Each structure stands twice: as structure tokens, then as C-alpha cells.
Amino acid sequence: MNRRTLLSLLGASPALLAGLPAETKPAPSQAKTTKASTLPTKVEGLNPKGTPPPIQLIPMARRLDNLNGKTVWLVDTGFEGGGMLLEQIRLWFNQNMPTVNAVFRRKAGPYMEDDPALWKEIKEKGDAAIMAVGH
Amino acid sequence: MPTTPIVTRAFRELAVLNVAKRGMPHLRITFTPHPVAAKTPEQLHAYVEGNDPVSGKPMMKEIVDALTTPLSADEMKTGLVEVSVGPEKYGPDTARNLQQFYHDNGMTDFLPIVIPTEEEVDEMLKGTSHHPDEVVGKMAGGAYPPWSYTVKQVAINAVMAGCKPEYFPTILAIASSGTPSLMSSTNSFAYAAVINGPIRDKLNMNYGIGALGPFAQPNAAIGRAWTLVSRNLANGGIPGDTYMGSQGNNLNYNNLIMAENEAASPWVPLHVQKGFRAEENVVSLFRGLGIVPGQGARGTSTDTPKYEEQFSDLFSVFTGFFGGLVVADPLIAANLKGRGYDTKDKLIDWLYKNTTQTVKDYKSRDFAYGFDYPRALKGLEPYKTWYAMPDDAVIPRWPHRDDINVVVLGGQTNAFFQGGSLSYTVSVSIDKWT
Numbered sequence: 063m064n065r066r067t068l069l070s071l072l073g074a075s076p077a078l079l080a081g082l083p084a085e086t087k088p089a090p091s092q093a094k095t096t097k098a099s100t101l102p103t104k105v106e107g108l109n110p111k112g113t114p115p116p117i118q119l120i121p122m123a124r125r126l127d128n129l130n131g132k133t134v135w136l137v138d139t140g141f142e143g144g145g146m147l148l149e150q151i152r153l154w155f156n157q158n159m160p161t162v163n164a165v166f167r168r169k170a171g172p173y174m175e176d177d178p179a180l181w182k183e184i185k186e187k188g189d190a191a192i193m194a195v196g197h
Numbered sequence: 198m199p200t201t202p203i204v205t206r207a208f209r210e211l212a213v214l215n216v217a218k219r220g221m222p223h224l225r226i227t228f229t230p231h232p233v234a235a236k237t238p239e240q241l242h243a244y245v246e247g248n249d250p251v252s253g254k255p256m257m258k259e260i261v262d263a264l265t266t267p268l269s270a271d272e273m274k275t276g277l278v279e280v281s282v283g284p285e286k287y288g289p290d291t292a293r294n295l296q297q298f299y300h301d302n303g304m305t306d307f308l309p310i311v312i313p314t315e316e317e318v319d320e321m322l323k324g325t326s327h328h329p330d331e332v333v334g335k336m337a338g339g340a341y342p343p344w345s346y347t348v349k350q351v352a353i354n355a356v357m358a359g360c361k362p363e364y365f366p367t368i369l370a371i372a373s374s375g376t377p378s379l380m381s382s383t384n385s386f387a388y389a390a391v392i393n394g395p396i397r398d399k400l401n402m403n404y405g406i407g408a409l410g411p412f413a414q415p416n417a418a419i420g421r422a423w424t425l426v427s428r429n430l431a432n433g434g435i436p437g438d439t440y441m442g443s444q445g446n447n448l449n450y451n452n453l454i455m456a457e458n459e460a461a462s463p464w465v466p467l468h469v470q471k472g473f474r475a476e477e478n479v480v481s482l483f484r485g486l487g488i489v490p491g492q493g494a495r496g497t498s499t500d501t502p503k504y505e506e507q508f509s510d511l512f513s514v515f516t517g518f519f520g521g522l523v524v525a526d527p528l529i530a531a532n533l534k535g536r537g538y539d540t541k542d543k544l545i546d547w548l549y550k551n552t553t554q555t556v557k558d559y560k561s562r563d564f565a566y567g568f569d570y571p572r573a574l575k576g577l578e579p580y581k582t583w584y585a586m587p588d589d590a591v592i593p594r595w596p597h598r599d600d601i602n603v604v605v606l607g608g609q610t611n612a613f614f615q616g617g618s619l620s621y622t623v624s625v626s627i628d629k630w631t
Contacts, residue, residue, distance in 0.1 A: 112430035
């Protein structure tokens with residue numbers, strides 16, 4: 063085992079034990095030339111980002127004049143608490159806007175999956191939809 | 198159909214950014230206080246009767262207005278919007294300043310990078326025969342439109358991670374899978390890549406002592422490149438936008454890179470199980486929650502250990518939503534083979550049959566509620582049957598036997614193992630990208 067390895071195992075810096083300072087400064091006679099030759103080089107770095115798709119703007123669906131007598135679907139996406147929140151919304155409509163027909167549905171499948179059958183049903187039978195909860 | 202979504206306040210930025218990415222930047226979103234989960238009906242009633250915490254307006258008025266107020270001109274716009282990611286190059290500037298620039302603009306993992314100069318990237322491109330402009334794939338770290346990327350764009354990230362050109366085909370293979378190692382979920386997911394084939398030795402990968410630790414450049418740099426690829430090429434890992442992991446996962450720094458110790462294993466390697474020939478170079482990816490050392494599992498103090506029981510004990514505390522990955526030292530594999538588990542399949546069969554839970558315990562887990570119960574409602578098995586069973590019925594920990602995988606690695610200094618709550622996703626040929 064050489065001396066450097068032994069000293070490292072002891073937790074001691076070989077440089078310190080040898081009497082050298084932790085940062086060795088250049089000898090004075092080299093100072094001027096060292097300073098001139100260590101001007102930092104400038105470089106260019108490439109952009110690492112990928113290519114995003116263009117965004118197709120989608121116009122929003124036309125709004126209703128009011129909700130009186132309309133059927134509003136309350137769609138539970140499946141996050142915890144969403145169903146209970148929508149139940150409170152349904153109760154609110156019953157008490158405050160009793161002409162609104164609030165219909166509750168839990169979307170089939172996990173939250174991130176489409177439910178084409180439900181969307182079809184809502185389009186055929188509903189006038190508007192409220193979805194909850196996005197987490 | 199006029200529709201309005203409700204989102205909790207904690208996800209306001211995520212919601213606003215996501216609807217913009219999907220083409221409806223002016224979607225009328227109503228916000229509630231956070232959280233909605235684990236609240237009583239009375240507490241949720243107060244939410245409904247109270248104000249939207251973002252707009253300050255009464256929540257129900259916000260909802261009714263969202264469905265009835267006439268659309269603005271902006272809300273009716275159509276057309277295509279191009280998205281810019283900035284200039285092709287940064288600088289010229291000192292390496293120190295550029296390093297900080299990359300950090301400050303979220304393009305690193307905040308560890309020092311190799312500045313991706315044109316010269317460095319050209320050198321990296323020598324590691325593959327594929328054209329720099331060839332599209333490798335596309336990736337999204339969440340439910341937003343994926344970004345695409347070329348061979349050269351992957352090379353830039355491989356340089357930043359400190360890779361050598363000979364590592365590049367492996368990184369291209371991972372990138373081609375479209376699997377990010379940074380996912381937007383509030384869970385803080387972990388990712389693993391198992392590498393099989395002669396390339397392990399060609400690159401001097403470590404599959405002996407300290408195989409999962411920081412003891413070999415290819416193991417470290419390949420995993421790190423996967424994270425930078427996920428960050429930059431897929432726009433992943435932006436806290437509050439494309440990353441919502443509540444606590445984060447330290448494994449994301451360079452992921453779990455596992456070079457299987459094929460020579461010391463008595464079983465067929467993972468890639469052969471997945472249908473590849475032994476001489477092919479393959480990377481197999483896993484996604485889950487993390488990995489746990491097996492020391493301390495029941496039975497570890499016995500003179501005649503039954504390792505399969507120790508695996509099962511460790512896995513009994515994992516959610517069955519993700520698969521089980523046994524990472525066994527060759528000493529354990531030799532012991533198991535000697536006791537009759539002469540194939541990985543026999544071990545997997547035993548684990549699937551003997552790692553169980555009650556229906557009551559199963560239903561109490563949030564992954565079951567959020568993912569499996571909706572599947573049960575759709576009639577998918579085994580979820581439909583499980584949810585129909587009584588609470589005291591005993592069912593497997595995992596829905597499918599194929600949810601369990603076994604990898605052998607380690608330096609045989611002791612018969613230890615680790616258990617990953619990790620699901621196999623895909624195996625990709627590295628050879629294709631040489």
C-alpha cells in the first residue's frame with residue numbers, strides 16, 4: 063500500500079500532511095503570464111429542448127341563455143371527494159334553482175380515461191355539464 | 198356542450214397551463230379550496246356556499262356564469278399557434294456562466310453538466326449510425342400533448358449528462374420508448390431500467406458490488422441522461438406545471454439503472470423472458486414508487502432462510518397497483534435454484550399465489566379506489582370479481598401474475614435482496630440504435 067492510499071484511509075489529505083496549503087498559488091515569477099493566459103474561453107451551448115407540437119385553438123361551445131328548466135350533468139371524474147362535492151352542488155341546485163335538473167354520473171374508468179358512452183349520453187340528453195374534481 | 202370544470206386551488210397553475218396547451222386557454226374553470234378529499238359533507242357544503250378562492254366570487258355564481266355568460270371573441274378563436282423553445286444556441290459566454298444559465302432556466306438536475314457545444318455533440322453523434330435529424334420519438338410526462346425529438350436533440354442531453362458516445366445507443370433506445378422518468382402525478386414516481394446483453398461488459402457497466410450505487414460511469418450517466426431527456430425533450434419536471442410530486446423522489450436524479458448479472462445468475466436473463474435472444478442488447482423499463490432493501494423481512498435471521506417468504510413479506514406492504522420487482526443477489530438466486538426454483542417462473546408462480554391480502558385491505562387503498570374501482574365498474578377483471586367478494590375473502594396482492602418480475606445483480610458479498618414497487622412497461626432493442 064502506498065503512502066497516499068494509507069493517508070487517505072486515515073482521513074487525512076496527503077497535501078496537508080506534506081505541508082502544502084490547500085490551494086497552491088503560482089510562484090510570483092509566473093503571476094503575469096498566468097493571469098494573461100487564463101482568460102476564460104467563451105463557448106456556445108446548444109439548446110437541449112425537444113420540439114413541442116403546435117397548439118390547435120378550440121372554440122368553446124356556445125353558452126346557454128340561462129339554466130332554468132335545463133338538464134345539467136354533474137360528472138364525477140373519480141378523484142376522492144369529487145362525488146361528494148357534486149352531491150353538495152346537486153343539493154344547492156335543488157334548494158336555490160329548483161327548475162334545474164341536476165343529474166349525477168360517475169365517469170367510467172380511471173380519471174385519465176375518456177368515457178365516450180357517457181359523453182354521447184350527455185350530448186343526447188343534457189344541456190350543460192359540470193366536471194369535478196381536477197384533483 | 199357548455200361545460201365547466203372544477204379544480205382545487207392547489208392545482209390552479211397546472212389547470213391553467215394545461216388547458217392552454219390543449220387549445221382552450223380561456224376555459225372557464227371554477228376553483229375550490231384544497232383539498233376536496235377526506236372532507237365531510239358539511240365541509241364540502243361550506244365550500245359550495247363559499248367563494249372561489251382564486252376569483253373571490255361566490256362559487257355557485259361562478260359555475261352558473263361559466264355556463265351562461267356569452268362567449269368573448271377570444272373564447273371563440275380558432276387557428277394554429279406555434280410554440281417556440283428559444284434559440285438553437287446560447288452564448289457565446291464562459292462555461293461557468295453558461296452552466297448557471299442552464300441551471301437557472303430549468304434545463305438541468307442542478308448538478309454540474311458538460312456544456313453541450315457543437316463539438317461535444319458531434320462527438321456524441323459518432324456513437325450511432327442514425328442521422329442527426331431522424332425523429333427518435335415523442336414523450337410527455339403527463340396528460341399533455343407530447344413533444345418530439347431527433348437524434349441530435351437526444352445527443353445534446355446525453356452530452357450534458359456526462360455520457361460517452363458508446364453509451365448513446367442505450368440512451369436512444371430509452372428515448373425511443375417514449376417513457377419519461379419524470380411524471381407529473383402527485384405521487385412521486387420512480388423509474389428503473391434493466392440492461393441486458395453483451396453491451397453491459399462493452400460499456401464496463403457495474404453489476405457486481407455496489408451495482409445500484411455510484412460506482413460506475415455508465416450506470417450513473419445513462420440514468421442521468423434519461424432524467425435530462427425527460428426534463429428537456431418532453432418538457433417534464435417543471436414543478437407546478439409538468440411535475441406535481443408532493444414530496445419528490447430522490448431516485449429521479451439518475452434512476453435505477455440495473456445491469457443484470459447474467460453470468461452469475463442461474464436463470465434466464467430478463468430480456469430473454471421478454472422474448473429477445475440472449476446475445477441481443479436490450480433495455481427494459483419499469484415505473485413505480487421505489488425500491489426497498491430486504492434486510493429485516495421476516496425470516497432473515499434464520500439459518501435456513503426461505504427467501505421466497507422474505508420477498509413475500511416485503512411485498513405485503515406494497516400497494517398492488519404497481520408490480521413487484523425482486524432484485525436478488527446471485528447468492529440468493531443460487532439458493533432458490535438449489536431448493537427447486539430452477540426457473541424465475543416458478544418463483545413468480547409461488548409469489549403470486551402466496552402474497553395475498555384481504556378484500557377489505559384491498560378496498561382501503563387509494564389506488565384501488567381511484568383506478569381499480571372504476572375498472573370494476575367497467576366490468577374489467579379481476580377487479581369486477583374482487584369488488585363483489587366479501588371483505589374477509591383473500592385475494593392476490595397483484596391483479597396479474599405478470600406483474601411480478603425478477604432480476605439478479607450484486608457482488609455476492611452477502612445474500613441480500615431489494616424489492617421494487619415497480620411495474621414492467623416495455624423492452625427496447627439497443628442494437629437498433631447502434
